[in-house]
Amino acid sequence: MEQSSHKQELLRRIAELERQELWHLDVEDDPETYPLMPDQVDYLNEKLSSKIKNKIANIAGARFFDKMIAKRQLIIKEVRGIENFAAVKSGKIVTCNHFSVTDNYAVWVALRDSMNGKMLYKVIREGNYTNPPKPFGLFMRHCNTLPLSSQTATMKKFLRAMRVLMDRGETVLIYPEQSMWWNYRKPKPMQDGAFTLAVRNKAPIVPIFITMEDSDVPDGDGFFVQAYTLHILPAIYPDESLSKSEAAKKMKQENYDAWVRVYEEFYQKPLVYGES
Numbered sequence: 001m002e003q004s005s006h007k008q009e010l011l012r013r014i015a016e017l018e019r020q021e022l023w024h025l026d027v028e029d030d031p032e033t034y035p036l037m038p039d040q041v042d043y044l045n046e047k048l049s050s051k052i053k054n055k056i057a058n059i060a061g062a063r064f065f066d067k068m069i070a071k072r073q074l075i076i077k078e079v080r081g082i083e084n085f086a087a088v089k090s091g092k093i094v095t096c097n098h099f100s101v102t103d104n105y106a107v108w109v110a111l112r113d114s115m116n117g118k119m120l121y122k123v124i125r126e127g128n129y130t131n132p133p134k135p136f137g138l139f140m141r142h143c144n145t146l147p148l149s150s151q152t153a154t155m156k157k158f159l160r161a162m163r164v165l166m167d168r169g170e171t172v173l174i175y176p177e178q179s180m181w182w183n184y185r186k187p188k189p190m191q192d193g194a195f196t197l198a199v200r201n202k203a204p205i206v207p208i209f210i211t212m213e214d215s216d217v218p219d220g221d222g223f224f225v226q227a228y229t230l231h232i233l234p235a236i237y238p239d240e241s242l243s244k245s246e247a248a249k250k251m252k253q254e255n256y257d258a259w260v261r262v263y264e265e266f267y268q269k270p271l272v273y274g275e276s
Contacts, residue, residue: 003222033127057142091166
């Protein structure tokens with residue numbers, strides 16, 4: 001199969017960012033953005049208009065991604081460890097490696113039968129909300145997303161919403177690596193945010209690491225569609241004997257170590273950066 005020049009360029013950029021250890025940078029050109037102001041977002045869907053748009057967006061999103069599954073453009077091969085998620089009855093933060101626009105739906109498919117009728121909330125970057133990439137605008141704005149913001153007042157609103165969601169027993173998905181690297185199989189070192197939020201809200205982290213294998217389905221760009229195995233790992237709880245910063249640091253290390261173990265066991269090789 002002839003491989004697209006765009007995807008080849010993405011792989012080149014990924015290799016270069018890995019070599020420079022610039023883990024938090026995206027490899028694709030992000031859309032231009034503008035500051036998200038407090039009155040532009042209804043985190044908890046409290047307005048009637050927000051509720052209606054949320055319902056429409058979730059129905060449309062499910063149809064869109066279920067059609068991808070039916071066409072084998074999104075392949076979920078296996079889910080392991082769902083009992084680790086189901087065992088946590090309180091509000092929780094789920095972390096996952098980020099390598100595709102489809103990985104959050106794969107997480108939803110894996111968890112939905114254990115969600116007791118609740119939805120999965122997703123933390124997203126500011127630009128994906130204010131100027132979302134086509135054709136995902138409706139989903140980015142209204143499918144239970146929680147956009148971050150460069151504005152202090154908006155972030156205060158975000159933090160209040162996180163507290164409400166954790167108190168309500170909801171599940172919030174955060175990508176702690178921050179960046180999305182296309183079909184990147186290795187766990188990347190993480191940013192602090194997810195773990196700071198967990199400590200702030202006295203909430204556990206449930207790590208998920210998705211491993212990939214080539215399927216027999218070509219993706220149209222000269223590569224094979226990846227078949228996902230979702231590994232849902234035991235919950236990590238804040239250590240209340242530590243300061244908040246040390247507790248968050250400990251959670252981050254434990255999450256990273258858990259991901260590394262899955263990577264090395266699944267792919268049967270040690271994690272080494274700078275090598276393919």
